[in-house]
Amino acid sequence: MKKKQNKKPEKDKSxxxxxxxxxxxxxxxxxxxxxxxxxFSIPNRSISNIMYxxxxxxxxxxxxxxxxxxxxxxxxxxxxxxxxxxxxxxxLTHEKKSSTLRDVYYSSQAFAVDFEDQGESDNIIVDxxxxxxxxxxxxxxxxEERSSIFGDLTIEYTIPGYEGKKQNLSTHxxxxxxxxxxxxxxxxxxxxxxxxxxEKGGLFTRFVEEQVDKKFKSIIINTGGQAPRSTRTLLxxxxxxxxxxxxxxxxxxxxGEHIAMVIKSxxxxxxxxxxxxxxxxxxxxxxxxxxxxxxxxxIPMTESDIKRCFDLQKDPRYQEGIWKxxxxxxxxxxxxxxxxxxxxxxxxxxxxxxxxxxxxxAKSL
Amino acid sequence: xxxxxxxxxxxPSEFFYRNRDLAGFSNPTRSLYTAVRxxxxxxxxACDHSGVFPNIEMTIKAVNPDKPDPxxxxxxxxxxxxxxxxxxxxxxxxxxxxxxxxxxxxxxxMFGLGATMAILYGQITTNKPVKVKSNSDGKIxxxxxxxxxxxxxxxxxxxxxxxSSTERGLSVSICLDGDYSKAGTKIxxxxxxTSLITPYATxxxxxxxxxxxxxxxIIRSMPPAPTIIxxxxxxxxxxxxxxxxxxxxxxxxxxxxxxxxxxxxxxxMSKKKFTYSDIMKKTEKKWKSLTRPVRVxxxxxxxxxxxxxxxxxxxxxxxxxxxxxxxxxxxSTSQTxxxxxxxxxxxxxxxxxxxxxxxxxxxxTKRFQRVGPTAAVxxxxxxxxxxxxxxxxxxxxxxxxxxxxxxxxxxxxxxxxTCLAPLGATPLEKGIERRFxxxxxxxxxxxxxxxxxxxxxxxxxxxxxxxxQSRGTTVYRFANRIPLLYDEGSxxxxxxxxxxxxxxxxxxxxxxxxxxxxxxxxxxxxxKTVGKENVADRPEIEKELRLALxxxxxxxxxxMSKKGxxxxxxxxxxxxxxxxxxxxxxxxxxxGNKKEPKYDKMIREETNMGEExxxxxxxx
Numbered sequence: 001m002k003k004k005q006n007k008k009p010e011k012d013k014s015x016x017x018x019x020x021x022x023x024x025x026x027x028x029x030x031x032x033x034x035x036x037x038x039x040f041s042i043p044n045r046s047i048s049n050i051m052y053x054x055x056x057x058x059x060x061x062x063x064x065x066x067x068x069x070x071x072x073x074x075x076x077x078x079x080x081x082x083x084x085x086x087x088x089x090x091x092l093t094h095e096k097k098s099s100t101l102r103d104v105y106y107s108s109q110a111f112a113v114d115f116e117d118q119g120e121s122d123n124i125i126v127d128x129x130x131x132x133x134x135x136x137x138x139x140x141x142x143x144e145e146r147s148s149i150f151g152d153l154t155i156e157y158t159i160p161g162y163e164g165k166k167q168n169l170s171t172h173x174x175x176x177x178x179x180x181x182x183x184x185x186x187x188x189x190x191x192x193x194x195x196x197x198x199e200k201g202g203l204f205t206r207f208v209e210e211q212v213d214k215k216f217k218s219i220i221i222n223t224g225g226q227a228p229r230s231t232r233t234l235l236x237x238x239x240x241x242x243x244x245x246x247x248x249x250x251x252x253x254x255x256g257e258h259i260a261m262v263i264k265s266x267x268x269x270x271x272x273x274x275x276x277x278x279x280x281x282x283x284x285x286x287x288x289x290x291x292x293x294x295x296x297x298x299i300p301m302t303e304s305d306i307k308r309c310f311d312l313q314k315d316p317r318y319q320e321g322i323w324k325x326x327x328x329x330x331x332x333x334x335x336x337x338x339x340x341x342x343x344x345x346x347x348x349x350x351x352x353x354x355x356x357x358x359x360x361x362a363k364s365l
Numbered sequence: 366x367x368x369x370x371x372x373x374x375x376x377p378s379e380f381f382y383r384n385r386d387l388a389g390f391s392n393p394t395r396s397l398y399t400a401v402r403x404x405x406x407x408x409x410x411a412c413d414h415s416g417v418f419p420n421i422e423m424t425i426k427a428v429n430p431d432k433p434d435p436x437x438x439x440x441x442x443x444x445x446x447x448x449x450x451x452x453x454x455x456x457x458x459x460x461x462x463x464x465x466x467x468x469x470x471x472x473x474x475m476f477g478l479g480a481t482m483a484i485l486y487g488q489i490t491t492n493k494p495v496k497v498k499s500n501s502d503g504k505i506x507x508x509x510x511x512x513x514x515x516x517x518x519x520x521x522x523x524x525x526x527x528x529s530s531t532e533r534g535l536s537v538s539i540c541l542d543g544d545y546s547k548a549g550t551k552i553x554x555x556x557x558x559t560s561l562i563t564p565y566a567t568x569x570x571x572x573x574x575x576x577x578x579x580x581x582x583i584i585r586s587m588p589p590a591p592t593i594i595x596x597x598x599x600x601x602x603x604x605x606x607x608x609x610x611x612x613x614x615x616x617x618x619x620x621x622x623x624x625x626x627x628x629x630x631x632x633x634m635s636k637k638k639f640t641y642s643d644i645m646k647k648t649e650k651k652w653k654s655l656t657r658p659v660r661v662x663x664x665x666x667x668x669x670x671x672x673x674x675x676x677x678x679x680x681x682x683x684x685x686x687x688x689x690x691x692x693x694x695x696x697s698t699s700q701t702x703x704x705x706x707x708x709x710x711x712x713x714x715x716x717x718x719x720x721x722x723x724x725x726x727x728x729x730t731k732r733f734q735r736v737g738p739t740a741a742v743x744x745x746x747x748x749x750x751x752x753x754x755x756x757x758x759x760x761x762x763x764x765x766x767x768x769x770x771x772x773x774x775x776x777x778x779x780x781x782x783t784c785l786a787p788l789g790a791t792p793l794e795k796g797i798e799r800r801f802x803x804x805x806x807x808x809x810x811x812x813x814x815x816x817x818x819x820x821x822x823x824x825x826x827x828x829x830x831x832x833x834q835s836r837g838t839t840v841y842r843f844a845n846r847i848p849l850l851y852d853e854g855s856x857x858x859x860x861x862x863x864x865x866x867x868x869x870x871x872x873x874x875x876x877x878x879x880x881x882x883x884x885x886x887x888x889x890x891x892x893k894t895v896g897k898e899n900v901a902d903r904p905e906i907e908k909e910l911r912l913a914l915x916x917x918x919x920x921x922x923x924x925m926s927k928k929g930x931x932x933x934x935x936x937x938x939x940x941x942x943x944x945x946x947x948x949x950x951x952x953x954x955x956x957g958n959k960k961e962p963k964y965d966k967m968i969r970e971e972t973n974m975g976e977e978x979x980x981x982x983x984x985x
Binding site: 021022024025026028029030032033035037038070073076077079080083084086087090111112113 | 936937940941944945947948949951952953954955956957958962963964966967
């Protein structure tokens with residue numbers, strides 16, 4: 001059993017966030033008191049200010065920032081919205097109450113700070129993330145849960161009402177939803193030596209049934225397509241805090257390859273955030289070369305699939321290694337294969353044959 | 366017999382009776398409106414020319430109110446003008462084409478026939494007499510009732526009366542067929558708009574329904590009265606020049622009894638019979654004191670060797686300067702005779718000068734306005750005429766050349782506007798301010814310009830906001846202080862307004878509370894129709910209108926951007942008032958403070974900025 005190696009306890013994380021929020025609040029207060037118009041400096045998130053940091057192995061924002069001032073009447077409204085969100089985030093963090101993007105949109109209406117639509121409030125949330133350099137999950141704003149986790153991992157809840165309560169995640173075969181309570185829980189201990197992130201719920205269930213967790217000493221995570229940020233945060237914590245390697249299994253197409261890439265090195269949309277990436281994570285399939293190798297049934301690529309191939313070829317992260325190689329093969333064969341394609345050779349073919357081979361191969365990646 | 370019938374003359378009255386449509390008396394609606402106009406305008410003109418602040422009361426009363434329109438109405442217009450001396454009253458109101466308005470100066474009516482047309486129309490439709498009450502001396506009021514003898518163009522006085530009264534003025538009352546239910550709007554508009562362009566006049570209108578429209582005078586100063594002046598060279602045509610040449614005092618005078626009488630008088634030889642040599646002796650002595658026509662007659666007599674009796678028997682046929690012969694017809698012998706002329710004699714010079722007319726420079730300086738001796742010489746150089754050219758000797762071709770050159774030469778000063786009576790910028794602005802009560806107004810009076818030799822002045826005003834309704838652009842058109850109400854579609858003013866790109870001036874022309882007042886003053890306004898309701902688009906007038914409108918639009922645009930700024934400041938203040946309290950609330954909680962920061966001052970400052978912008982716009 002691995003002992004927890006918690007660098008940054010969740011409690012401290014909240015404390016730190018509250019400190020930052022308070023600091024911002026105090027600055028605005030001071031400005032008003034001295035007759036100044038308060039302002040926020042927000043890192044610029046436009047494409048021109050997003051660049052790939054090779055050292056960090058993720059997209060980061062450049063040094064450009066834009067000023068949002070209460071003096072400027074065209075910014076006054078969004079300034080107020082941003083300050084309100086900071087105020088609201090502070091409240092959520094204090095009370096450890098989780099909320100969703102949609103909750104935020106509706107909550108604003110109680111304070112005469114109206115958002116025209118959820119799109120506007122979602123934008124302000126990203127603004128606050130950028131100002132604080134913290135993902136929204138840190139201030140208790142969560143996406144709808146659709147990803148889940150299963151395996152021998154014991155956690156200890158920190159959310160109000162469950163504080164100190166422990167839970168082993170291998171007792172329920174449908175897995176556990178990765179929600180606020182999971183993301184904020186302490187990772188106590190585990191017998192697993194590996195984390196397998198899998199794109200699809202169907203395969204996740206198959207893996208549980210086939211006891212992949214036991215056979216391969218692994219924690220299985222269903223990302224539900226593109227991994228939500230809370231799932232990515234959890235993956236990172238599993239890797240960093242418990243020293244578990246992370247491997248990723250996706251459909252054999254260009255989107256699958258990119259799901260793996262986002263877990264590994266983040267997305268341009270979240271360039272303002274750190275701590276969301278698992279740079280050591282490994283994509284082990286389904287590769288383009290696997291299609292031929294395992295004689296998988298294929299589906300022809302659509303127009304948009306092909307376009308996506310060419311788009312990704314311009315991405316700096318796809319310029320080397322298997323990322324480059326596999327993308328080139330996809331572009332060439334213009335075919336794709338789903339995870340379920342292995343069922344042609346029997347339902348357990350994927351866990352019995354493909355998975356062990358790939359895991360062996362991954363070690364050398 | 367038949368030829369006699371063909372050339373049977375008709376009297377002017379009969380002519381207008383047959384063509385009354387031309388003068389605006391085509392139907393009961395139009396006729397009632399036109400009659401109102403003619404009488405009111407006559408009254409205003411009379412007051413203007415005698416320097417009296419007009420106080421005009423107009424009343425329209427139905428003879429039988431219960432009858433449906435069209436029906437008989439009694440129209441009475443009363444003014445406080447100079448009145449008309451009793452001996453002129455029958456002619457002034459009882460004949461067509463009697464008036465004093467021929468000449469080159471601005472007046473509302475042109476030919477003095479409108480009022481008589483109204484009377485004529487009333488008489489035709491109701492067979493009732495016109496009632497005129499005139500008091501021209503402030504002592505006695507003369508009352509007349511009369512009809513018009515259409516065939517003879519002569520008044521028939523039915524009743525005459527005298528009353529002692531100190532109230533000067535004229536009151537005319539006619540009975541006519543009219544349709545007030547249809548003409549009412551136009552008449553009320555007419556009265557209202559007249560009061561706008563005549564802000565020094567008090568105008569009252571009692572309408573047939575018992576309603577009273579009273580427009581009190583706004584200002585107590587009258588624009589200077591116009592004077593009669595010579596034409597301007599620009600745009601004068603060949604025919605006009607020809608007429609001016611004939612019209613000079615330089616033609617050989619008609620030697621009739623009257624003329625001979627004049628010659629005798631100037632020589633002091635009225636009574637007795639004188640011999641030829643007596644006359645010549647006296648002539649030598651008195652030459653310097655004699656008038657030009659008398660000198661010419663005496664010059665003729667010197668060559669004819671004629672005394673007054675002989676002079677009566679001859680008719681001058683030709684002064685042949687080339688052969689130095691004087692050709693004349695002798696009545697006593699019934700034959701053409703020829704007399705020699707002595708080239709050396711000063712009588713010859715006198716005659717020669719007369720026949721050849723003035724020198725071109727002299728003609729130009731004397732007969733036209735705005736042409737001085739220097740300008741005349743310069744012009745001759747430009748037109749390639751010798752300055753000393755005698756205008757009487759000019760051929761038709763030369764006249765055409767002269768007329769063309771007069772129009773193309775650019776050295777003449779702009780026309781003398783003293784013959785015009787624009788309202789003036791200040792009265793116009795006051796009128797606009799008081800009648801419309803706008804937020805913004807501006808006026809401009811352009812310098813005088815000319816079309817076809819007729820001077821004109823454009824006055825224009827613009828008003829925005831305030832009590833003006835947001836119905837888009839409303840244009841009030843005036844010409845010589847007359848409102849133009851009909852046929853506006855084809856008017857040059859509307860054309861210019863429509864062609865303006867109002868967006869450039871920050872104005873939404875289809876919904877803005879915008880009023881444009883345009884006043885064209887001219888000795889002859891180029892109306893498109895006899896009804897005098899729309900002005901033709903002469904390029905010169907259009908250009909002036911455009912310049913005037915551009916000037917005003919720029920001013921409006923300045924106001925609009927200032928207004929925009931003030932509105933923006935207000936909007937800013939509103940935004941701060943809305944959001945700063947929220948910001949204060951959130952940051953207080955966020956920072957853990959107990960009391961909210963003092964931000965009121967910031968809102969106040971922003972609000973003040975708005976106020977300042979407002980004040981600035983008021984003072985300007």
